[in-house]
Amino acid sequence: MQSSRHRMNRRTFLKVGTLGAASAMTPAIPAQEAAPEPVCRVFGRTGLKVNVVGFGSLKTSEPAVFQAAFDRGVNWVDTARVYMDGRNERLVGEALKGYRDKVYVSTKVVPGPIEEMEASVAESLDALGLESVDLMQLHHLNSRDEVFNKDYRAFFARLRKEGKTKFVGVTSHSNEIEVLDAVVSDPEKFWDTMMIPYNFKSPPATKAAIERAAKAGVGIIAMKTQAGGYETRELGDISPHQAALKYVLRDPNVSFAIPGMTDLKQVEECVAVMRMTLTRADLELLERYGRAIAPYYCHRCGVCRGGCPAGIQIPEINRSLMYAEGYRDMALARSTYRAIPACASASACERCSECTARCPNGLDIAERMQKARTLFA
Secondary structure (H helix, E strand, O other): OOOOOOOOOHHHHHHHOOOHHHHHHOOOOOOOOOOOOOOEEEOHHHOOEEEOEOEEOOOOOOHHHHHHHHHOOOOEEEOOOOHHHHHHHHHHHHHOOOOOOOOEEEEEEOOOOHHHHHHHHHHHHHHHOOOOEEEEEEOOOOOHHHHOOHHHHHHHHHHHHOOOEEEEEEEOOOOHHHHHHHHHHOOOOOOOEEEEEOOOOOOHHHHHHHHHHHHOOOEEEEEOOOOOOOOOHHHOOOOOHHHHHHHHHOOOOOOEEOOEOOOHHHHHHHHHHHHOOOOHHHHHHHHHHHHHHOOOOOOOOOHHHHHOOOOOOHHHHHHHHHHHHOOOOHHHHHHHHHOOOHHHOHHHHHHOOOOOOOOOOOOOHHHHHHHHHHHHO
């Protein structure tokens, strides 16, 4: 493990600062500007002390952006084999050179046949250039049964025994409260952590489930903290980004959040949040932002499924739309949509003369499904 850390010079910093739409309009901040002192929390029963602002790498394409965050005290980076069709892990691996002793690393493996999971883990470690990660996560669970699946647990137990990971966890994008409660109720306390969507639009039930988990020693990673990160005319040039992150970090039961950071402006914004407090102005801004995104933001509560006789995966389709409209990442949106079985995709909606699914938050499901058919045809 290397102990020396690469430092970006001003030329490199300014070059990377021009990446991305946001940074193209905003001058790069000099690399030597002092960052606030890191604020750390204990990551559940792992005992690891982690900066409350971690790094979500889903859309980051420059190692120097990662390193700028590491230099500012960010000490967790999260990636996955499925991000950028495997390229993301290689970018993270490149960024970690000279930083491995300062940064914790997590990645993910998608549930499937054990031999495929075995190959996926081997590819992840090779891409990262590591023999072991700090956290290996079973990705995208949506049921209690998956949490207790004996084959998955045996596989992850072996990974830990072989030294390929120190800790094991799960992630969920749907039905996450059931998944989290299953992790908490497990008498074996097998899974150490869970990554869960959590933001200012999350219902009280999600907050309560996170509190139960934290009290049980489960480390909580908050993702989707920006509620889609949509650009809205209603807010003008004002960004709700910092307010949304402050809202999540105000909850002491969250171990840390992993906002996505694609350029240096976003690194500076996220790092600055560590020592900020949530103000009344922030809450008013989030309320305005919430009203603006209401016509297209899906809460993933799953209530709509009960009204759909065709079994369409409405929340997953809406997640695909969020990646297209909010993240503005069509490649990610299409890959997410392709993972939905054709019989449960928006194309199957054409068999119905009228949509009977209803959203308790007022989302026009028929309009959203039509939008998905248009975008992903």
